Amino acid sequence: MTQSLEQKRAAFAWKVVKGQSTDYVNLAKAAPALVMGNGLMQTLAFFKSKGEEGHHADLLQHVL
Structure with missing residues (x-):
């Protein structure tokens, strides 16, 4: 099953922010x-x- 655009965006966002500090x-x-x-x-x-x-x-x- 292919991912929807929202699922792709969420996966990308998770990959980018995973492991960031508590301050972030x-x-x-x-x-x-x-x-x-x-x-x-x-x-x-x-x-x-x-x-x-x-x-x-x-x-x-x-964000940018």
Whole structure:
């Protein structure tokens, strides 16, 4: 049986984030609230302002 597009996306997302730190997981869970409160561009700018290393940079790369 072939996978649907949603299943392929979910499998890719799982592969990308598997093994990430607890800080990354907590930030990913908080990201929707940040977007709703501040907007997408401001949230992405905040992640970028945190530097090129760490869980903020990782999540920024995964979103982009």
